[in-house]
Amino acid sequence: MKGFYVVLGVVCVIGGGWLVYSARHKSADQSATVAPVPAAADGFTGYSLGKESAPVTIVEYSDFECPYCAGFATVQMPDVRAQLIETGKVQWRFRDFPLPRHEYSRFAALVAHCAGEQGKFWEMHDQLFYHHDWAQSRKNPSGLFRDFAKQIGLDLDRYNGCVDSQRYAGRIEASRLEAEAAGVTGTPAFFINGHKFDARPTSDALKATVDSLLSLAHKR
Numbered sequence: 559m560k561g562f563y564v565v566l567g568v569v570c571v572i573g574g575g576w577l578v579y580s581a582r583h584k585s586a587d588q589s590a591t592v593a594p595v596p597a598a599a600d601g602f603t604g605y606s607l608g609k610e611s612a613p614v615t616i617v618e619y620s621d622f623e624c625p626y627c628a629g630f631a632t633v634q635m636p637d638v639r640a641q642l643i644e645t646g647k648v649q650w651r652f653r654d655f656p657l658p659r660h661e662y663s664r665f666a667a668l669v670a671h672c673a674g675e676q677g678k679f680w681e682m683h684d685q686l687f688y689h690h691d692w693a694q695s696r697k698n699p700s701g702l703f704r705d706f707a708k709q710i711g712l713d714l715d716r717y718n719g720c721v722d723s724q725r726y727a728g729r730i731e732a733s734r735l736e737a738e739a740a741g742v743t744g745t746p747a748f749f750i751n752g753h754k755f756d757a758r759p760t761s762d763a764l765k766a767t768v769d770s771l772l773s774l775a776h777k778r
Contacts, residue, residue, distance in 0.1 A: 620655060623661075664727070669682060682710060
């Protein structure tokens with residue numbers, strides 16, 4: 559346990575700009591009212607990438623409307639997949655933390671879960687983040703999201719029914735409550751084997767932490 563915090567301390571030096579980053583991406587209105595959606599109790603723990611047997615688990619709490627999350631997904635995540643997930647070191651889990659100031663973040667999360675219902679969560683994840691102009695346009699993205707659904711090959715009737723029924727609203731709220739209880743205030747936020755990662759979230763910093771944890775484990 560002591561070794562873990564030593565590792566995080568080293569990586570925090572690498573990511574010295576994190577305090578500025580964190581201050582900028584926190585929710586501007588922590589007291590904003592959240593719509594009273596009953597939390598799901600289905601035990602869902604997030605969409606995952608990588609082997610269940612991986613020695614390290616990284617949980618990401620994200621908001622599809624957040625520009626910092628889009629930056630991580632498009633710039634850092636490809637290297638994370640190649641260096642950590644595909645090598646069998648990490649199982650990655652994606653969780654929702656829609657910020658109250660973002661008008662369409664819950665809707666985007668719902669769309670992603672409805673794509674996940676058809677086995678294409680990660681394809682929709684990439685559509686939402688790689689084509690992020692929708693988040694700055696301030697326009698209702700319903701039509702664009704349907705276009706995304708069509709592009710990734712979803713059954714549109716099934717997709718429309720899922721979205722219209724808000725089938726996964728409770729699951730998204732359960733994830734938000736989970737993150738809030740863990741002390742998450744902004745996105746993206748990361749936990750490595752249950753410990754909050756407070757360095758600047760680059761692929762290099764994440765890899766340095768994972769490799770150090772694995773090295774410590776091998777020495778025991």
